[in-house]
Amino acid sequence: MKELIDIVAAYDIAAKQGKKTALAIVVQVEGSAYRRAGARMLITEDGQLTGAISGGCLEGDALRKARLVILQQEPMLVTYDTTDDDDAKLGVGLGCNGIIHILIEPINEEPNNPISFLKTVIASRKNAVLVTLFSVEDRKAPQPGTCLCLTESGLLLNGLENSAHHAQIIIDAKRVMENGKSETKLYDGAMPYTAFVEFIKPLFSLVIIGAGNDAVPLAKFASVLGWDTTVIDGRPNYALPERFPSAQKVIVAKPEQVLSHISINEHTAFVLMTHNYNYELALLKELLPLQLNYIGILGPKKKLARLLAEIEDGGQKVTEEQLKSVYGPVGLDIGSEGSEEIALSIVAEIKAVLSHRKGYSLKYKPASIHAPHLTTITN
Incomplete structure (x- = not known):
């Protein structure tokens, strides 16, 4: 998502300067x-x-192709075969042993161009689907490009109405939205087309509870990743925007006021690092029933055990399901020393948990790094 935000920002600058642009997508x-x-x-x-x-x-070869696309104002499909030794002679040998299909499309002034679709996806702050239509069988055939944007607010089309497959593509986009997994689908016919039906998750949201000095590098790391970051503390002399310039919000609030200031979804993570036991106790009581995916608590296991015991002693039952979302001590075991390294271990753990990964070394992963997209064929 951060890449999409950066692309939209760069496009807006280029448009103001009167520069023509093209968008390349794998x-x-x-x-x-x-x-x-x-x-x-x-x-x-x-x-x-x-x-x-x-x-x-x-990138260098794609730049040359993109200039031609900008000049001709026609999308172009480019294929790089890195399994072929001849590619090394062309200067594009990646050593990846794969075939990469890249569509390059010009960005013009029409309302539903690819950049406007990206803006719609970013603004929705929820799950979305984009469909890019292309022809691998005949690269000289018309390449429709980015033709559909589906969000919870509705459906936007760009030239898809002219496709013989438009009804089925809309059905497939809705299914991908429901399943939450991207697909690559081949549509047979007089002119076979392939659609990359892409499921896009919203930005991760990080709520840092505590505005001490050790929260500063955590907010910085989150900013580098493009996460939507909120810092909350009960101390007005700590919760200052100038201390956290990369955060979207810096809020002074008591524990019982925290939830009224933020919007929570399945991509929201909390990290409690106030060094104030009573503050975190009061807030944890409110967070546990929400069934969040990640609640990180800074400090030793004894502190977490005491917090949970005190909550139960107060008459609030803590279930096994609720405990699955609690991570304390917070962070991955990477030998962290100092606030910067601790922040690194925290963001790594949040990324792993919210991405449903284990967080171990890729060296020990038995399968490929990225699972292939599901490919289906329809007649």
Whole structure:
């Protein structure tokens, strides 16, 4: 999501300066590649790049292709076969042993262009689906490009009405929204087309409870990742915007006031680091019944055990299901020393938990890093 936000910001700057642009998107990967389907890069006519479609090996060639797309105002599908040794001679050998299909489409002034779709997705702050339609079988055929945007607020189309598959594509987009998993689908016919039906999650939201000095690097790390960050503390001399310039909100609030200041969904994480036992006790009582996916608590296990025992002694039952979301001591075991390294371990754990990953070294992962998108064929 951060890449999308950066691309939209770069586009707005380019548009104000009168620069023409194109958007490159990885639409399909066969085998291994540095970036997977959904990676995007904005290219301006003067060569400025925002985002990435590879580890840096494809960007130069994509820039040349994008300038042609901007000139001709027609989308172009480009395929890089990194399993072919000849690619190394062309300067695009990635060592990834995969085939990468990249669609490059011009950004024009029409209302539902790809950038306007990205803006709609970002503004929704909820799950969304984008559909990019292309033809691998005939790269010289018309490449429809980004043609559908589905959010909880409604459906937007860009040229999809002219496709023979439009009704089925809308059905597939709604199914992906419901299933929460991207798909690559082939539509047979006189002119076969492939659709990358992309499920996009909203930004992670991090609520840091505590505005002490050790919260500062945590807010900075979250900002680098593009997370929507809120810092809350009961001390007005600590909860100051100038101490947390990267946070979207800095709020002074008592424990019972915290929830009234924020919007919570399945992508929201809390980290309690006030060093104030009574504050965290009062807030934890309110957070546990919400069945959040992540509540991190700074401090030793004895502190967490005491908090939970005191909550139960007060008559509030703490269930096993509620305990699954509580992470204390907070953070992954990476040998952290000092507030910066502790912040690193915390954001790594939050990312792993909210992404439903284990957080161990990829060296020990038995399968490929990225699971392939489901591919289906319809007649």
